[in-house]
Amino acid sequence: MEADIAPEVSVSDEVDGLLAELFLTPEGLRDPYPRYERIQELTPVHHTALGHWMVTGYDDVNTLLREQHALKDPYRVFAPWVGKDEWESHAALRRLPNIMLWANPPDHTRLRKLAGFAFTNRAVQAMRPQIAQMVDNLADKLDAAGGFDYMKDFAFPLPAMATGRMLGLPDEDLPSLQGPMRAFQDIYELGLTPEALAACDEGAQFTDDYFAGLVESRRRSPGEDLLSALIAAKDGQDKLSQGELIGMCNLLFGAGFETTTNLLGNGMLALLRHPDQMAKLRDDPTLVPGAVEEMLRYDSPTQLGNRVTDGPVRIGGVEIPDGSSVVALVGAAHRDPRRYPDPARFDVTRNDAPVLSFSSGIHYCLGASLARLEAQIAFSTLLTRFPRLRVADGADIEFRPRLTLRGVESLPISVD
Template identity: 45%
Template sequence: MDAAEAMTLLMSPQGRIDPYPTYERLRAHGPVVQAMPGLYVVTGYPEVDELLRDPRLGVLDDERRDEVWPNWRASPAVSSIARSMLRTNPPDHSRMRRLASGAFSPRRVAGMRDVVHAQAVELLDAMVARASDGEPVDVLADFAYPLPVGVICALLGVPAADRPMFRRWAGDLTGVLEPEITAEELAVADAGATELRDYFVELVVDRRRAPADDLTTALVQVHDADGDRLTGAELLANLMVLLVAGFETTTNLLGNGLVVLLGHPEAAAALRADPDLAPAYVEELLRFDSPVQLTTRISTAPVRCGGVDLPAGSAALLLLGAANRDPRRFADPQRFDPTRDQAHPLSFGAGPHYCLGAGLARLEAQLAFPLLLRRLPELALAGTPRHRTRLTLRGYQSLPVTLGTPAVVDRGTPAGAPPSTP
């Protein structure tokens, strides 16, 4: 199978649901391969890491977007993403990122440990109560979604009563992050983006009228004091992206990781017995089944990587999920092994666009997995879970489980070591 055929397979529903065999077909052509004119696919760990950090590569800017998608400004979903730090290059990216970075500093994240633990315990108690009749429950809907959405909404100052609606809006909006999208899928994404943007328009008005100690108020005040530091469009776009990125990937990390752990009962038992292992487990779960599988960069100058020349203007599809299973970097990469020494997965990216909330996502997962396993020693899948047909953001549609008989555990203090931030 040549690289072009492998790419066609990767974009198919079958390829999206289980991309790992196709990654190996692409890897067989080398760590960097030209799949079609102007498009280079990168599967190697050092090559992906190098290109993420190379200043000659950036995200798609307005000029290039006009060439490949002339009507993108008419799309609420595309235009919202385009005005956020997620899809801008320096100096605009650096300017916007600095404004939000304080809320995600290592010190601030460490200070949220007890709050995250308390929220996780409360959600777990409620899930146990709902399953008292022995019927399956959806651990995504009851735990893996409300935990991270509650944390990011608290940072942004979003009222708790409004949180249930965000999962659908975010799921619709993030369709535009896929490598390919149909007109029907774009229409769904636009509807989700419009509803989410309208919500934040109202929240901004509320914060102007009644400022609070939250990130939304801080960004509104920056915009109102100096529109050159943060425009109105950038304010709304970044609030939307901070919310969506704050829970979408973490929900998938918790769901994907739980399925892996339940499929490896000896490893799950070791973590249940020793929660201090959680940081290493989370790194390996991120490596083994990354919630973010790919990102794209555009070269602004000629680049040579992995023995291949990328001309200026080339698009590089950086397959993070493939890089995390590069046998040159990880011994026996298809095996889940939480005893690996310093996994350092690329799931959160690298370089200027390294995930702003990586430390917070790690903290949530490091607390959640030991808590689930210790409180629910008989936790089991209720049937075969179904993946969403998404490639960029990899996760499950739902995750039915049976809880069994809950154990009595000391839930007064967070278990495990302090959060690891490689």
């Protein structure tokens, strides 16, 4: 009997150790992929010492994200850092139950339907000429500079301008919003300190106040923009409330800004580290849409998603009980060798399986098509304009010390 039990305990301890490295150490945050690989070798579904369940395989993660009994529950997810009785004292936390990202049916169904009346694929495609002009204007500045920080000078401003233009934000307001929005996004990271939560709150309060003013302005003077369309959206007598409109603005601007910024940064870094793949894209620009999917897979801007079960759920042959906290490790799923042959290889011609960076099922990201459009235009233009892109000499490339939303902090580039 002891011989049968000992290996299981050993595997469990090793996986818990790997997860601790993954979430809590600079090395794990800098490069989570070797740890993902080892966890997948050991077990597809793991019940951690802290009581959470971890799911790592592609099919299992996809199943969990689509599971009707795996719900969003911000109160449960953030309980380790703040109790429900303290919730209302934190601006960053107050926002969460009111936005579509954390809603469940029937509230999610209602919000998604109303948002869908305004945020259509037609509206996104209508942005193509404007995004192309934004990319050209930014590229002109980069060309004149000769060398630049790609994140600061391109990957940060482009998504902010594109999403801001779509929502109807004045261009001059964008710089003041980027810092607070980035500060709020840290709310999604595990292990929040009181100081970090206070910074999230400050950022959330700033953007809440800003969008409240913008909503009132658009009510008085509607324009030809997404926010005006959201205000006007109706399903019978149902409309988005003031709080829901503010939440929708925060969600669309924040997700569009952060996720797309990280896609642009992580994708460019992958190309710079794989010049043979960059050459393939230059030789055949028709590969760019598929290359963007590979960038999303290879180093996903979204590395995990949280769910709470409201009934028993069977994942990977394991029954996860009712009331369990479950973490879907999307970054690990994208390196699952059962789904992606040679998963550690960056290959812009790969066409193996749909990526999960924008989630799956009812919570599939509303802005996914806009993010893809921005990235496709950006990489097509930059590779054409700059035939000798390379990492600047002596550049020290660092990822932000976060796992949930993974992105490069700084990426100095030379174009000569």
